[in-house]
Amino acid sequence: MEKIRRGRLGHLFGTVFMWGFGSFIVIPAVTDVTMSALCPGTDECSLAIYLSGFQQAIIGLGTIIMTPLIGNLSDEYGRKALLTLPMVASIIPLAIMAYSTETSFFYAYFVIRTLTAMVGESVVVCLALAYVADNVPVAQRASAFGVVSGLISAAVVCATLAARFISSMALIFQMGAGVSMAAVVYMRIFLQESLGEADDDDDDDASTQPMLKEANDDMEGEEDAEQPVKQPQIFKRMPSIRDLLSLMRSSLTFSQAVVVAFFNSLAEGASQASLLYFLKARFHFDKTRFADLILIIGIAGTLSQLLVMPVLVPLLGEERLLSIGLAVGFTHMFLYSVSWAVWVPYAAAVFTIFVVFASPCIRSIASKQVGPLEQGKAQGCISGISSFANIVSPLIFSPLTALFLSERAPFHYPGFSILCIGIIMMMGFTQSLMIERTSPPRNSSMSKELPSSACSAEV
Numbered sequence: 001m002e003k004i005r006r007g008r009l010g011h012l013f014g015t016v017f018m019w020g021f022g023s024f025i026v027i028p029a030v031t032d033v034t035m036s037a038l039c040p041g042t043d044e045c046s047l048a049i050y051l052s053g054f055q056q057a058i059i060g061l062g063t064i065i066m067t068p069l070i071g072n073l074s075d076e077y078g079r080k081a082l083l084t085l086p087m088v089a090s091i092i093p094l095a096i097m098a099y100s101t102e103t104s105f106f107y108a109y110f111v112i113r114t115l116t117a118m119v120g121e122s123v124v125v126c127l128a129l130a131y132v133a134d135n136v137p138v139a140q141r142a143s144a145f146g147v148v149s150g151l152i153s154a155a156v157v158c159a160t161l162a163a164r165f166i167s168s169m170a171l172i173f174q175m176g177a178g179v180s181m182a183a184v185v186y187m188r189i190f191l192q193e194s195l196g197e198a199d200d201d202d203d204d205d206a207s208t209q210p211m212l213k214e215a216n217d218d219m220e221g222e223e224d225a226e227q228p229v230k231q232p233q234i235f236k237r238m239p240s241i242r243d244l245l246s247l248m249r250s251s252l253t254f255s256q257a258v259v260v261a262f263f264n265s266l267a268e269g270a271s272q273a274s275l276l277y278f279l280k281a282r283f284h285f286d287k288t289r290f291a292d293l294i295l296i297i298g299i300a301g302t303l304s305q306l307l308v309m310p311v312l313v314p315l316l317g318e319e320r321l322l323s324i325g326l327a328v329g330f331t332h333m334f335l336y337s338v339s340w341a342v343w344v345p346y347a348a349a350v351f352t353i354f355v356v357f358a359s360p361c362i363r364s365i366a367s368k369q370v371g372p373l374e375q376g377k378a379q380g381c382i383s384g385i386s387s388f389a390n391i392v393s394p395l396i397f398s399p400l401t402a403l404f405l406s407e408r409a410p411f412h413y414p415g416f417s418i419l420c421i422g423i424i425m426m427m428g429f430t431q432s433l434m435i436e437r438t439s440p441p442r443n444s445s446m447s448k449e450l451p452s453s454a455c456s457a458e459v
Contacts, residue, residue, distance in 0.1 A: 009132065009135055009136075009144075011186075011187075011190040011191045011192070012128060012131050012132070012191060013147070013148070013151050014186060014190070015083075015128075015183055015186055015187040015190075015191055016124075016128050016148060016151050016152060016155070017151050017152075017154065017155050018155075018179055018180075018182055018183035018186060019087055019090070019124055019155075019180065019183040020151065020152045020154075020155025020156065020159070021155040021158055021159045021162075021176075021179050021183075022090070022091075022094065022159075022175075022176045022177070022178075022179035022180030022181075022182075022183060023090060023155075023159075023176070023180065024155060024156045024159040024160070024294075025159035025160075025162055025163050025172055025175055025176045025179070026094065026097070026163070026172055026173055026176045027156075027159075027160075027163075027290075027294060028160060028163045028164070028288075028290040028291040028294060029163060029169050029172050029173075031048075031276050031277070031280060031290060032169075032286060032290075033097075033101060033106060033169060034048050034051070034052065034106070035048055035280070037103045037106040037107070038051065045277075046402040046405075046406065048277065049273075049274075049277050049398050049401055049402045049405075050398055050399070050402065051110075052273060052277075052394070052398070053273045053394030053395070053397070053398025053399075054394070054398075055110065055113075055114050056269060056272065056273055056390055056393070056394040057390070057391045057392075057394045057395055058114050058118075059114060059117040059118055059387075059390065060269070060387045060388065060389070060390030060391035060392075060394075061118075061387075061391050062115075062117070062118025062119070062387075063117075063118055063119075063122045063123070063383070063384070063387035063390070064384050064387035064388045064391065065118075065384075066118050066119045066123060067122050067123050067126055067380050067383040067384050067387055068377075068380040068381060068383070068384040069380070070082050070085070070086070070119070070123050070126070070127070070380065071123075071126050071127065071130065071377055071379055071380020071381075071383065072377050072380055074127055074130060074380075075130075075374060075375070075377055078193045078194070079127050079128075079130055079131040079134070079193065079194055080187070080188075080191050080192070080193045080194070081193070082123075082127055083124065083127050083128075083187060083191075084184070084187070084188065085119060085123075086119045086120045086123040086124050086127075087120075087124060087180070087183060087184045087187065088184055089116040089119050089120050090116060090117075090120040090124075090180055091177055091180045091181055091184070092112055092116055093109050093112045093113035093116055094173055094176045094177035094180060095177045096108050096109045096112060097109045097169075097170070097173035098170060098173040098174040098176070098177045099170075100170070101169045101170050101173070122383045122386065122387060123383070125148075125152075125383070126379045126380055126382075126383040127379075128148055129145055129148060129363050129367075129375075129379045130375040130378075130379045130380075131194050132144045132145060132148060133367050133375035133379070134194040134375060135194060138367075138368055141364045141367050141368070142309075142313045142318040142321075142360060142361060142364035143309065143310040143313050145360035145361075145363045145364050145367075146305040146306070146309040146310065146313070146360040147305065147306060147310075148360070149301070149305045149356060149359060149360045150301070150302050150304070150305030150306035150309075151302075151306075153297075153298050153299075153301030153302040153304075153305060153356065154298070154302040154306070156294060156297070156298035156301070156302075157295060157298035157299050157302055159176075160291050160294045160295045160298055161291075161295060162175065163291050164288065164291040164292070164295065251369040251370075253365060253368075253369055253435060253436065254365075254366055254369040254370070254378075256431065256432075256434055256435045257362050257365045257366045257369075257382070257435065258366075258381070258382065258385050259428075259431050260322065260326075260358075260362055260428050260431050260432050260435070261362045261366075261382050261385050261386055261389075262385050262386070262388070262389050262428075263326075263389075263424055263425065263427050263428030263431065264326065264329075264358050264359065264362065264386075264425070264428050265385070265386035265387075265389035265390060265393075266389040266392060266393050266424050267329065267333070267393075267421050267422075267424045267425045267428070268389075268390075268393075269389055269390040269392075269393030269394065269397075270393040270394075270396070270397040270417070270420070270421045270424065271333070271418075271421055272393075273393060273394040273397050273398050273401070274397045274398070274400075274401040274417050274418065274421070275336065275418065276290060277401060277405070278336075278401060278405065278414065278415060278417070278418060279293070279345060281405045281414070282339065282405075282414055282415070283339070283342045283345070292346070293345060293346060293349055296346055296349040296350065296352075297349045297352045300349065300350055300351075300352040300353045300356075301352050301353075301356040303353065304352070304353040304354070304356050304357070305356055305360065308353065309321070309356075309357060309360070318360075318361035318364045318365055319361070319365065319432070319435045319436070321357040321361050322357060322358055322361035322362060322365070322432045322435070323429055323432045323433055324354055324357060325354055325355055325356065325357030325358035325361065326358055326425050326426070326428045326429035326432055327426070327429045328351050328354035328355055329351075329354075329355045329358065329422070329425040329429075330422040330423070330425045330426045330429065331351060331422075332348055332351040332352070332355050332422070333418055333419065333421045333422030333425065334419060334422045335347070335348035335351070336348050336415060336418045337413075337415030337416065337417075337418035337419040337422065338415060338419075339415065358428075362382065363379065363382060365435065366378050366379070366381075366382050367379070397417050397420070397421070400416070400417040400420065401417040404416045404417055
């Protein structure tokens with residue numbers, strides 16, 4: 001059983017790495033492609049900022065519905081089966097730009113990517129984390145989640161290196177589409193299905209039963225127990241607001257993690273909507289400089305999550321690491337906002353070593369609060385809250401960034417919107433201080449000992 005779990009994680013890690021490479025190789029080029037299509041020959045374009053913010057909001061609106069739904073369905077039908085849809089969907093927009101980077105194809109890419117990203121980006125991460133939770137004991141999940149995030153960062157590094165030395169925009173998208181296709185084939189052939197397995201000895205243990213099921217049973221009444229068992233229907237598997245509220249009420253720690261996830265995702269979404277356009281307007285960044293910056297961020301994040309985080313989690317706990325990541329995140333954004341020379345953004349990027357603690361720690365804290373058969377639901381809930389934050393953030397920060405980069409700014413502070421992102425991270429830090437350190441449930445079937453190498457299998 002232990003070897004099976006290590007093998008499963010190895011294939012999952014390989015799938016996540018290839019998917020991340022195919023998705024992120026185009027990131028350094030997207031800003032230039034967008035600017036060239038909308039405002040050719042300029043370094044400041046409010047239309048590009050607004051349109052990118054609008055796209056991010058629409059994607060967030062879709063993922064807030066699709067991520068909890070697919071996460072919930074994965075508890076019923078399996079992680080592998082549900083991974084196929086978002087991974088295949090992510091190939092389509094890349095293939096469009098791989099064919100041609102002309103303006104008309106850019107608009108087609110923009111529309112199709114908006115639609116496919118609703119069932120793509122966050123869903124893959126959500127299901128990957130649920131898969132890890134199926135195969136890793138509670139005490140080791142923070143490190144295992146960090147490994148997943150570290151592999152995504154490693155994919156960013158490799159993808160950015162490739163993009164850095166490829167001069168043709170079309171070739172970048174062709175490579176992204178090709179690797180994404182390879183990721184789907186690899187996943188379908190090698191990845192084994194996994195679904196909240198529990199040991200036989202603990203089948204009758206009440207502590208292993210999903211907490212949300214218990215909460216719903218109390219609400220339903222005794223008459224529901226007499227109803228005949230029906231085949232599950234997909235659209236009825238969509239978690240309702242009552243389901244999500246029940247899940248949050250089942251644990252104070254889970255509800256606190258949800259609040260921190262909202263603030264952290266709000267800051268991350270705002271950064272995606274604003275930072276690259278701020279750097280292009282402030283220091284005339286192009287594809288090469290964007291690639292260099294992303295490369296530094298990716299290397300720092302990879303080393304941190306693969307080497308530093310597994311050492312610090314047993315010593316400090318994910319609750320304290322979460323607070324450290326958010327506190328350093330404020331400093332990180334503050335330095336960007338006051339950048340006085342072109343080297344400052346590169347220096348500030350090093351703080352990513354600590355900033356990347358936040359996301360896997362939130363996921364681990366949430367994972368500990370539910371039973372083994374509700375990991376997809378819990379991760380889907382966190383992803384849904386994050387998606388809601390991604391709707392809100394561009395609606396606020398795209399206009400704010402465009403205003404302070406224009407001549408109509410109320411006062412001269414081009415990086416004011418970036419400073420506001422740091423303030424949001426500080427709000428999340430304040431909430432994270434209220435989360436008490438939790439220990440793995442004594443009777444949870446997944447808390448039994450597995451070898452420590454289970455969450456560090458080779459890719």
